[in-house]
Amino acid sequence: MMKIRLAGLLVLVLASACAPPTGYGTIVAESVAPSTAPAVSAVPAVPRDVPPETHTGTGSGEFATTWPADQVGFFTFDCPKCTANVIIDTDGGEHGLVNAIGAYQGTTWMNTDPDRPTKRVTVHANAPWTATIADHRSIPTAETGKETAGRGDAVLKLPAGVTRIRFTAKTRGSVGLWVMSSPSDRDLILNQIGDLQVERDVTGPAYLQVDSYEASWTLTPS
Incomplete structure (x- = not known):
């Protein structure tokens, strides 16, 4: 009786080995033709003349900008009567443009990441202010x-x-x-x-x- 059972078990194992696998996909090598498209290189945009835009406000707020996405802008902020923190942030590639305390006047660059162009600027201030975005000529x-x-x-x-x-x-x-x-x-x-x-x-x-x-x-x- 023991020999019959072993023989039956051997037949079952051999049959299982010959059966197609279930529950798993089959990896098929795919032939891909080489691309004939030329490599694209990131070429910096040539600076061009862009009319400046000026925004004014009092205290904290935000404004929209239409500055071209492919052009670096130069952001000048003036708040001569500020007495607390002056913080300027954007939705663009920069983490922040200004972080100061008290009266402030200064210039920084912005819109330096073409993949994340600046569309909105957020101002934290406690007095009247003027913000100007200008091109390379400034x-x-x-x-x-x-x-x-x-x-x-x-x-x-x-x-x-x-x-x-x-x-x-x-x-x-x-x-x-x-x-x-x-x-x-x-x-x-x-x-x-x-x-x-x-x-x-x-x-x-x-x-x-x-x-x-x-x-x-x-x-x-x-």
Whole structure:
């Protein structure tokens, strides 16, 4: 009786091994023809002239902007009677444009991410304010070999041929320096606290953003 059962079990195992599997899909190699479409490269948009737009308000609020999605904008905010936090945010690729305390006047870049263009700007302030978005023509050029002095947040052009900058600042707060040669190529080259005098390698042409709303500073390209 034991031999008959073992023989029957062996037949069942062999039959199971020959049966097609159930409950699982079958992987089939698919032949895909090579693509003949040319590779697409991300080419930065050429700066073009765009009429400036100005918005005004009092206290906290928000406004819509029609700034072109493919153009970097330069955002200037002026709130001379602000006495509390001044915070400017957008729905675009930037995490924030301004974060300051008290009276504020400064410029930062915006709309630097073509995949997340800015459509709305949110303002947190406690006094009347003016916000202006302008194109590349609004940004001053820091001339090679000459010292440019300023205060607070600012953006400047570095001309072609510049390879190094000397930067000094007097402040009790933080100082950040950003260099942008194209919207997809932005580098933080300085992030310190307090008074400083430094030199950094850069490559012009480029934009340089000073991120220090309460600092007095000088910049000398070479």
